[in-house]
Amino acid sequence: MTLKNWKERFTEGFFLQADNESPARYRILRRNIIILMTLITVIPLTIMAVINQYEYERSIKDEIVNPLRTLTNKTKHSFELFLEERLAIVRSIASLYSFEDLSDQKTLSRIFRVLQNEYCCLIDLGLIDTKGIQMSYAGPYDFLGKNYSQQGWFQEVVVKGVYISDVFMGYRQFPHVAIAVLRRAEEGRFWILRATIDTSRFDDLIASMGIGPDSDAFLINRKGIIQTPSRFYGKVLDHCPLSFPIGNYGAIVVEEVDPQGREMLVAYAPFAKSDYALVLVKPRSKILQSWYTLRSKMFFFFVISVVMIILVVFKLTDTVVKRVQEADERREFAFREMEHTQKLSSIGRLAAGVAHEINNPMAIINEKAGLMKDLVSYKSQFQEKEKFLELTDAILQSAERCKTITHRLLGFARRMEVKFEVLDVNELLKEVLDFLGKEYLYRNIDVRLQLAENLPRISSDTGQLQQVFMNVLTNAFSAIEDEGCVSITTWDEDLDTIGVSIQDNGCGMSEETLKHIFEPFFTTKKGYGTGLGLAITYGIVKKLGGDLKVHSDEGHGTTFTVYLKKKPTIN
Amino acid sequence: MTKPKLLLVDDEEEFVDTLAERLHLRGFQVLTATDGEGALRLIEKELPQVVVLDVMMPGLGGLEVLQQIKTRTPRIPVILLTGHGSTADGIEGMRLGAYDYLVKPINIDELIKKMLEAVST
Numbered sequence: 001m002t003l004k005n006w007k008e009r010f011t012e013g014f015f016l017q018a019d020n021e022s023p024a025r026y027r028i029l030r031r032n033i034i035i036l037m038t039l040i041t042v043i044p045l046t047i048m049a050v051i052n053q054y055e056y057e058r059s060i061k062d063e064i065v066n067p068l069r070t071l072t073n074k075t076k077h078s079f080e081l082f083l084e085e086r087l088a089i090v091r092s093i094a095s096l097y098s099f100e101d102l103s104d105q106k107t108l109s110r111i112f113r114v115l116q117n118e119y120c121c122l123i124d125l126g127l128i129d130t131k132g133i134q135m136s137y138a139g140p141y142d143f144l145g146k147n148y149s150q151q152g153w154f155q156e157v158v159v160k161g162v163y164i165s166d167v168f169m170g171y172r173q174f175p176h177v178a179i180a181v182l183r184r185a186e187e188g189r190f191w192i193l194r195a196t197i198d199t200s201r202f203d204d205l206i207a208s209m210g211i212g213p214d215s216d217a218f219l220i221n222r223k224g225i226i227q228t229p230s231r232f233y234g235k236v237l238d239h240c241p242l243s244f245p246i247g248n249y250g251a252i253v254v255e256e257v258d259p260q261g262r263e264m265l266v267a268y269a270p271f272a273k274s275d276y277a278l279v280l281v282k283p284r285s286k287i288l289q290s291w292y293t294l295r296s297k298m299f300f301f302f303v304i305s306v307v308m309i310i311l312v313v314f315k316l317t318d319t320v321v322k323r324v325q326e327a328d329e330r331r332e333f334a335f336r337e338m339e340h341t342q343k344l345s346s347i348g349r350l351a352a353g354v355a356h357e358i359n360n361p362m363a364i365i366n367e368k369a370g371l372m373k374d375l376v377s378y379k380s381q382f383q384e385k386e387k388f389l390e391l392t393d394a395i396l397q398s399a400e401r402c403k404t405i406t407h408r409l410l411g412f413a414r415r416m417e418v419k420f421e422v423l424d425v426n427e428l429l430k431e432v433l434d435f436l437g438k439e440y441l442y443r444n445i446d447v448r449l450q451l452a453e454n455l456p457r458i459s460s461d462t463g464q465l466q467q468v469f470m471n472v473l474t475n476a477f478s479a480i481e482d483e484g485c486v487s488i489t490t491w492d493e494d495l496d497t498i499g500v501s502i503q504d505n506g507c508g509m510s511e512e513t514l515k516h517i518f519e520p521f522f523t524t525k526k527g528y529g530t531g532l533g534l535a536i537t538y539g540i541v542k543k544l545g546g547d548l549k550v551h552s553d554e555g556h557g558t559t560f561t562v563y564l565k566k567k568p569t570i571n
Numbered sequence: 572m573t574k575p576k577l578l579l580v581d582d583e584e585e586f587v588d589t590l591a592e593r594l595h596l597r598g599f600q601v602l603t604a605t606d607g608e609g610a611l612r613l614i615e616k617e618l619p620q621v622v623v624l625d626v627m628m629p630g631l632g633g634l635e636v637l638q639q640i641k642t643r644t645p646r647i648p649v650i651l652l653t654g655h656g657s658t659a660d661g662i663e664g665m666r667l668g669a670y671d672y673l674v675k676p677i678n679i680d681e682l683i684k685k686m687l688e689a690v691s692t
Contacts, residue, residue, distance in 0.1 A: 359654045366676035367589035374596045403676050
């Protein structure tokens with residue numbers, strides 16, 4: 001389908017053509033407005049919500065993660081400071097004293113005692129010569145004469161001049177760290193001063209971080225071996241089960257699922273001058289608790305908003321479409337009413353024309369027949385005189401009937417002159433009933449009067465109203481069987497109007513009949529009705545500014561309701 | 572009572588002639604005219620006692636003829652004939668000085684009654 005076709009379809013479906021009067025029209029209109037309004041409100045809201053959520057998440061994570069990183073870095077610095085301090089001591093000793101001084105067991109022991117008093121955690125102190133032989137030793141063990149030349153750290157200190165070991169278990173199964181400093185002497189010879197410190201101080205530093213019971217912090221080395229006791233991830237010298245990236249770059253924070261299946265945030269800070277890295281592990285849910293709370297609040301708010309929007313859209317659309325529908329119906333009704341009036345008036349004009357044209361020849365027929373009658377009765381001794389007079393009388397009678405019809409037709413069509421006078425509708429109804437009295441008494445018709453006692457007097461035309469009620473009552477009487485019932489009710493409708501209803505329990509009318517009853521020449525009284533009664537009645541009531549409504553239930557009766565203006569108005 | 576001399580004016584010749592004959596049968600002296608001008612000439616010449624005048628005529632209309640009669644010979648009573656069911660023409664005629672009006676087709680007895688009344692006042 002081409003773009004143009006789609007566009008047409010859309011336009012057709014969306015903005016309905018005005019002449020589309022089917023009931024589906026309102027359904028489609030309602031649907032379209034609802035869809036459109038929902039889309040233009042919910043889409044921006046959703047976009048806003050998503051962007052908000054994203055931005056909030058980012059900033060809140062930063063806010064939460066940064067302190068984590070800072071804490072880890074700070075503690076790492078404490079560790080580095082601690083190690084640097086120990087290294088500085090060893091380095092100072094190595095610089096202050098000569099190889100000869102330090103080879104003396106007594107001097108070394110003195111220095112060791114002083115250091116042990118001043119600085120915590122020092123386990124032992126030893127001097128190793130070029131060949132890797134322990135030359136002197138101060139400490140709890142007997143390492144004198146031990147050869148280190150084949151050990152890895154010895155090679156490393158020879159190359160680098162300084163060495164800080166990983167944590168290792170000493171002879172008493174205590175975690176230790178060894179620090180060694182190399183001093184060069186003349187002729188390519190060198191000596192090494194080596195100190196061992198225990199790592200209890202490490203535990204203090206980690207404890208000072210003040211992490212919660214569900215968090216963990218420990219040191220590891222580059223190979224991922226745990227260097228200080230970990231709460232959840234193994235003992236010293238175990239391999240750390242967490243799989244964060246290990247390397248020598250700045251402090252990083254990563255998200256990680258630990259072997260227990262918990263989602264954790266891991267801050268990792270490698271040391272600058274040694275192979276250690278500090279690891280801080282915190283449960284993600286705990287840290288992001290505030291974010292989750294905020295997010296669920298935001299989500300709740302979003303859902304409530306969408307629900308409210310949809311409710312309002314539905315309600316509003318319903319109201320609007322109902323209004324449109326009502327307006328359409330009113331317009332349609334007014335249009336039908338106008339059409340009806342127009343139809344009546346054009347039929348009226350036609351009738352008047354016909355009546356007028358027929359009237360003149362009828363006058364001639366009337367006179368000719370009259371003359372024939374005159375001639376026969378005045379002069380002639382005509383044999384068939386009786387018969388002849390009968391015939392002329394019949395012609396004259398027919399002419400008279402035609403006259404009645406044409407005059408009623410003309411009466412229907414002409415603009416009647418209305419003489420307004422103040423009158424009492426209740427009285428007027430009684431007069432009309434008196435006039436029709438014989439008929440309904442004879443037929444045993446039950447006429448029930450329910451006349452409003454304080455019915456205001458109105459300004460209208462007595463003669464014309466008499467004709468109106470006469471016509472309606474005559475119809476009512478002819479609709480019912482003998483001993484039927486006709487109720488006449490009057491009431492004060494509103495400030496400007498009074499109402500008169502004439503209800504019978506007669507045969508009623510079909511829908512089809514109802515449509516035509518106000519049209520001239522429409523009659524159900526075949527043979528004796530002119531079909532003008534109700535047309536004239538309707539015309540009069542309209543002319544007097546009133547209204548005539550009819551309601552009928554086929555088989556159960558008919559109600560005519562006449563509304564009359566209290567003050568004179570002429571249409 | 573002597574039967575008055577009357578003038579009958581209507582554009583329908585058949586109507587005028589027939590009605591004239593019927594009135595003649597009843598002893599009236601009847602003049603006829605089929606248009607306004609003829610009617611006015613006859614009135615001047617013959618001076619009828621009463622004029623029966625159709626309202627709807629081609630040329631000079633009934634109401635105009637009526638006005639002229641009323642200016643020239645205001646004492647001659649005029650009875651109007653209207654073809655319309657409308658009373659408007661009749662009432663307008665009465666305002667202009669007609670004695671009364673009758674609606675066509677007319678009843679001859681009624682016409683005679685009206686004419687006699689008109690002449691006797």
